[in-house]
Amino acid sequence: MSRYYVTTAINYPNGAPHIGHAYEAVATDWLARFARLDGRDVRFLTGTDEHGLKIAQAARAAGIDPRRYVDGMVERFVAMADRLAISRDRFIRTTDPDHVRAAQALWQRMADAGDLYLDRYAGWYSVRDEAFYAEEETIVQPDGTRVGPTGTPVAWMEEESWFFRLSRFTEPLLDLYARQPEFVQPASRLNEMRAFVERGLKDLSVSRTSFDWGVPVPGAPGHVMYVWVDALSNYLTGAGFPESGYERWWPADLHVIGKDIVRFHAVYWPAFLMSAGLPLPARIFGHGFVLYRGEKMSKSAGNVVEPLALAEHYGVDPFRFFLLRAIAFGQDGEWSHEAIVARVNAELANDLGNLAQRTLSMIAKAGGRVPAHGEAGPQEKALAERAGALLSTCRAAHAAVRPDLALEAIMDMVGHLNLYLSERAPWSLRKTDPAAADGVLRHAAEGIRRCAILLQPAMPERMARLLDLLGVPEDRREFKDLDTDLQTGAELPAPVGLFPRVEPPQPERETSQAV
Known part of the structure; x- marks a missing residue:
């Protein structure tokens, strides 16, 4: 290209x-x-x-x-x-x-x-x-x-x-x-x-x-x-x-x-x-500008924040995600500790983090290997169609210089994956049809893999770790590899949490961030 x-x-x-x-x-x-x-x-x-x-x-x-x-x-x-x-x-x-x-x-x-x-x-x-x-x-x-x-x-x-x-x-x-x-x-x-x-x-x-x-x-x-x-x-x-x-x-x-x-x-x-x-x-x-409570930051106003202090407190990738996700690029946007905490906990800890953790944990309990494909019903086909359209949506956002729109589309996919797991309930399905449960987990894992590949530009370090947990080789992480499935039967590492919940800094630390 x-x-x-x-x-x-x-x-x-x-x-x-x-x-x-x-x-x-x-x-x-x-x-x-x-x-x-x-x-x-x-x-x-x-x-x-x-x-x-x-x-x-x-x-x-x-x-x-x-x-x-x-x-x-x-x-x-x-x-x-x-x-x-x-x-x-x-x-x-x-x-x-x-x-x-x-x-x-x-x-x-x-x-x-x-x-x-x-x-x-x-x-x-x-x-x-x-x-x-x-x-x-x-x-x-x-x-x-x-x-x-x-x-x-x-x-x-x-x-x-x-x-x-x-x-x-x-x-x-x-x-x-x-x-x-x-x-x-x-x-x-x-x-x-x-x-x-x-x-x-x-x-x-x-x-x-x-x-x-x-x-x-x-x-x-x-x-x-x-x-x-x-x-x-x-x-x-x-x-x-x-x-x-x-x-x-x-x-x-x-x-x-x-x-x-x-x-x-x-x-x-x-x-x-x-x-x-x-x-x-x-x-x-x-x-646009990054504002604090509606005001442009300045030393005279005492509201200037040192970005590395925020990255240190919340983590580099969550901080990057917040900046890209919360502000429509081209417009002024707001930051605050409350806004960062709400965004990181809701979308990274609860949505993406929980999706990855429960999917990989269930796979680990079933033997710790990439499960086989199950039969694709209407829900799986709809999920695959939605996942297949993600790249073109993200490319359009890139061409428009709108990282926020790309992340919006990916997090919407994360929401559909969570809904899919909740509706298909593989933890219950395993009691009556283990093969069907494995198929559900495989579809969920493939969806997570696609989202993780597309989230790499925003969160390179955390998504590298997530792709490691999914068993995706380092040479299979580019966009051209989106349609390359996980290797059935591949042994996966023990799952670990990637996005712990965060809290705002204590008042004395917040004060020390102003420069």
Whole structure:
């Protein structure tokens, strides 16, 4: 099947990873793992965005040089990726030498196209957003502070700068949105971008001289690249640009990003690529925020949670499952300890865990070997038909970038398997017809096997253990193996519980999670 190049936004390491970073990483990991299991050649890129004024200021405040500062902070993002089983093919850093070469090569292509010129910038700039804002996009608050559209303070800046002729790309971008309405998703984000571009684009300042922590501009001593030119270039770096053979991975199939940075990806990025004569990514998906009791998390509000503390308390796979299952990808979603406990206990401990435990325990009591197929009656045929349709449903969810819909379909199948066991009651049937009881357990075990294979992208570690308990060989766990039955008579290991019930942390632990 075709190759699949998927990326997260690269994280700005001026603070500890938070649950929003974890959410994006886990969701993109699900996409990458799903594609691999579906036989596709996958490249999954994530990493850190390490240049810019914000980093320079944070390093100065810490009393160390910027490189030492980012080296220390990046370790925390790598640790998060490792702990949450993020199966990236590369963790890119914008301080990597090959990335500097790629960013400079992109710059040179834009310069060769005549889309860069030297002038003087004067306008409003948000250090926190690393973004320039027009006068009409800012407002003055009652205390006299001027803020940009995201609510972050802006300051007036004046300096010599290279400019990118963004205004030249107003019509090409509108044509792109009309020709490829799937380019920006969900559709609400595309509508926002179209409205923004229709108001008219102004040329963009793309270099800075007031600090030196950035990628040097080719042939312009004293200038470093605007951080978004640098950061967006990482997607090309991950494909191997500008070295020969980068076309194997470029253009990207999907950029997964937060909705607060859609403008940079859906307006600036395609304009840069058009100027450079490079193909555009197929799609950009702007997901929503993870909220706590209806509010966006922030240090000032005291509601920021450290994701590894949640993973440690609830388990990595249950935490991953909650993030993917509970939030409709593309919309804002809620997290709370109560919500995690309710979801994990109801769907993992009670539904899936209980289904696997009682099926495997009954098989163990009957000899501990995979039972033979029994006669397929109407219930078995209906169950098999439902199970057979799961893959196409999950593939459609993957194409739509909706892991929540895939998990909904799989957990619905788990519910039908539980209902099947309850109705067929193999524990009672064994007293009168042991062969029929074995057949029921075989049908249940096959259904569990299918669900476990399809749940691997969400819960790789727990599903590997479940497939071990079912006696599924490691080389029979891809989607192409869904129709490969269990081996009749194969000896199974003793069943163990995979999803114990969870409880929220004690108040003192919950307090310690806030950072």
